[in-house]
Amino acid sequence: MMVALPPTIRGVLAALVVSLSLMVLFTGFLPGAVAKLLVPHAGFRRACVAYMLWFCRAWVRTITWTTDYISCQPVMVDIDIPPDTDGRYLLIGNHQSWADIPVLIRALDRTLPFPRWFIKRQMLWVPFIGFATWALDFPYMRRYTREQIERNPALAGRDMDTTRRACEIYRHQSVTVVNYAEGTRSTPAKRAARQSPYRTMLRPKAGGTAFMLNAMGDVLDGVVELMVTYSGTDHPSAWDYACGRIPQVHAVLHRLDIPEALRRGDYENDPDYAERFRAWLNELWAARDAEITQRMADADKRETN
Template sequence: MKRWLEPLRGAIAVAGMVLVTLLGFIPLLPASLVKLAAPWPAVRTPATRAVLWVARWWARGVNAVIVGVSGTRVTYDQQVPDDPDGRYVLISNHQCWADVMLLCHVVEPQLPFPRYFIKERLRWLPVVGLACWALDFPFMKRHSRAELERNPDLRNQDMETVRRACAVFRAWPVSIVNYAEGTRSTAAKRAAAGSPYAALLPPKAGGTAFAINAMRDVLDGVLDMSVAYVNTPEPRFWDFLCGRIPEVVIRVRRLDVPRDLFDGDYSADPEYRERFKRWLEGVWAEKDAEVSALQDPRQSATRFDRLGDSR
């Protein structure tokens, strides 16, 4: 019986997400069109507020569906004070598509609504692409190493995208989210990348460095989110929806960033670039030890240092 109930649960969750998305599209479309058409801040500002309102309620609705239907326990440890009006850069590991929605689930409304660095091809997804554009998400091209070696100037395209986005975010409470690995971590990807980590891919430091530099005079802090799917070393979104993952543990903490890393030229200063990479790799090594212990079914996993609430 369980073999049939799990896919049924997943199908119900997908149907619920589609329904919430279609309902959210009704107010999203006019608000987005007004923002697109109006050049005046007096009009664009309330249109942006309207888009944010829709995004918050869409995220709450989708999370109510996927967490409620799956039955997965979400244990959240927020080690920073509530500050919904702040401006933060938030870096996180990336395990599966559930990460994106669960991040909204656990930080909002305690922290500002997140904006993500996302892949360029998502711009063309129906509904989702429009919402991402209206919320000023930075669309990243994520060039391959071979492409960058052939044309180093391509590296500057994504950095310019980050600069433009941060210029907009300076005026709004925001959690700028960067999945520093650049893609979801899997065993195959870790092997291909020669990752020194058990559960994570090597972090890409450029996007984080540029966001911190661009926001440094208005930034309220740099946050680190660790996401672990308990006893599940290769989590998949479908397995999450079907209720096959018993628990997800998420921790958000403030990072102690050395002051000299807030001001530097990552693309042109090799010494600064190396210092920033070393710092982020140290953060990643600590994160990897925690995440891999939680996801390894052979271990009696201990939770992050402090247990938070369950949602």
């Protein structure tokens, strides 16, 4: 029945269902967040997080149901890793649209632990979002610019120390920490402005990726990669995703083998290590860009035949 509805109507209905389900589930989520705030015992707080994650997963499944039966958005997910919802993982992915978020949580559901993102410390003060991300143990970062470090050398290394402390909590709970290596959404305009050598992606920021890998090193059970392809459009958007207007969304989730020599190092102070890490990440990005480009071309051929 939903298939016959105009795309805009499907998008409005999908947004309403997702918003209403969020409000309903938040009423169950909130007591866990308040309890965690009031009781500083570490074990109790971990139990609160486990309780709140039940509501988060329920919302994820609502979004997936909405995509399938209201938006009628075709999404193909290929997963070639064994499920492990109790581990600790770093996920590296490409980033083209806000639609990447529902695609990512769809791919991870029942396969890997609920995802968290490194977010700026200023987000703590954003109403609702700051409290929810604190309650769910999202890692906060306070990054210092090169100019700030030059003015105050004592700040050098604090980024890494702060992140390591934030990640200590993951020794006692499962998590998938997400790193979008490009640092921002890749659009045709941004690729042109930054003279990206890739057709579908921006140049990856090797420093940020190495920083996260090194900071989380001994906590990790593995590193995984999620590459998302939007076929039939160069401008995928979350609204088009909600309306079911994107001809095909294809996500591939697999384990990423990182050379042992790159798992430990000092990107900022070891030029040799930095060069090797950049070369490895650029080679990976070139291969993935070629795969995504080919997949988009194949989808276009199927559409025209």
